[in-house]
Amino acid sequence: MDKTISSDIKIKCADGEYIAATIHSPTSHIKGAILIAPATGIKRQFYANFSNYLSSNGYGVIRFDNRGIAESLVGDINNSKVSLQCWGEQDMPAVLTQLQKSFPNTNYHLIGHSAGGQLVGLMHNALELSSIFNFASSSGQLNNMSSSYRLKANIFMNLFIPLSNVLFxxxxSQWIGMGEPLPKNVAKQWRDWCNGQGYVKVAFGKTVNHHLYDKISLPSLWVNSTDDEIANDANVKDMLSVFGQLNANAKTLTFNANDYGLDEIGHMKFFSKKSKVLWPHALEWLEQQSSNTAKK
Known part of the structure; x- marks a missing residue:
C-alpha cells in the first residue's frame, strides 16, 4: 500500500461561497481520482478512514463538508439559505473541478453516500465523471419503507422537521442521531422529496429547471444492505427510475451483514473502519472502471 499525504483546503464554488474539504494524495502513480459526496448532514471526518484506504491504493481523493454543515457552515445556521439543491448544483461541481485541478490527466469517479449519489444529476459537469459508485443512495420514499420504520420516518420528516424549524x-437532527444540525431549507427540501416519488424528481419543473438525470449514461454500481430500512431495494429502484440512459446499464449489489461477519451495515456503516471488509468491493469497481477508461 502507498503512503498518503492529506491536507485541509477551502474550495471556492461558482457562486463565490467556500466549502471546507480534505484532499488525500498518494505518493506514487495516480490510478484515478475520487470525489466522495456525503450523506445529508454528515461531516467529512466520517469518511476519513475510507479515504485513506483509497488513497493508499493509488487514488487521489477529496472529501468535503457541504455548505451549511460542520466546517462549511458560515455564521448562524438560522440565517443559512442553503438547500439540498445547491449542494448538487454548486458544491459537488466545485469539488469535481478541484479534483481535476489537483489530479490532472486521469479518470474521475464519484463515490456517493445517500444524498451524495442522489444529487449527481444536478451537477453541470457530471458527464466528466468516468463512473459512479453509490452506497445507500435511493429515493428514500417513505411509502416504500416497511410499515414499522415508515412510522418513525414519518414522525421525523413530517413532525420533527417542521416543528424544529419553527421552534429553533x-x-x-443531531438530537436523534441524524448527523449535524440542518439548515431549515435543507431539511424542508429533504422532507418534500422523500414524501414524493423519485426524490429530486419532485422538484423537476419547479425549483429544478436544468439537470442531467436524463443524459448521464456512466457505468454505475448501486450498493445497499438488507438491513437498511431507508435505501431498500424498492427505493433504489425508484431512484434509478429518475435516470434515463444510466438506468438501463446500472448494476446493483446488496450486502448481507452476516455474510461478512458484521453485526450491521444499515444506512451508514459501510464507511466505518469496522466494515473495512466491504471496502474491496469499491476498490475492485474503481480498478475495473479506471482500466476501462484507460483503454478508450
Whole structure:
C-alpha cells in the first residue's frame, strides 16, 4: 500500500461561497481520482478512514463538508439559505473541478453516500465523471419503507422537521442521531422529496429547471444492505427510475451483514473502519472502471 499525504483546503464554488474539504494524495502513480459526496448532514471526518484506504491504493481523493454543515457552515445556521439543491448544483461541481485541478490527466469517479449519489444529476459537469459508485443512495420514499420504520420516518420528516424549524429556526437532527444540525431549507427540501416519488424528481419543473438525470449514461454500481430500512431495494429502484440512459446499464449489489461477519451495515456503516471488509468491493469497481477508461 502507498503512503498518503492529506491536507485541509477551502474550495471556492461558482457562486463565490467556500466549502471546507480534505484532499488525500498518494505518493506514487495516480490510478484515478475520487470525489466522495456525503450523506445529508454528515461531516467529512466520517469518511476519513475510507479515504485513506483509497488513497493508499493509488487514488487521489477529496472529501468535503457541504455548505451549511460542520466546517462549511458560515455564521448562524438560522440565517443559512442553503438547500439540498445547491449542494448538487454548486458544491459537488466545485469539488469535481478541484479534483481535476489537483489530479490532472486521469479518470474521475464519484463515490456517493445517500444524498451524495442522489444529487449527481444536478451537477453541470457530471458527464466528466468516468463512473459512479453509490452506497445507500435511493429515493428514500417513505411509502416504500416497511410499515414499522415508515412510522418513525414519518414522525421525523413530517413532525420533527417542521416543528424544529419553527421552534429553533433549523432542524436539530443531531438530537436523534441524524448527523449535524440542518439548515431549515435543507431539511424542508429533504422532507418534500422523500414524501414524493423519485426524490429530486419532485422538484423537476419547479425549483429544478436544468439537470442531467436524463443524459448521464456512466457505468454505475448501486450498493445497499438488507438491513437498511431507508435505501431498500424498492427505493433504489425508484431512484434509478429518475435516470434515463444510466438506468438501463446500472448494476446493483446488496450486502448481507452476516455474510461478512458484521453485526450491521444499515444506512451508514459501510464507511466505518469496522466494515473495512466491504471496502474491496469499491476498490475492485474503481480498478475495473479506471482500466476501462484507460483503454478508450
Amino acid at each position: 429556526g433549523h432542524t436539530k
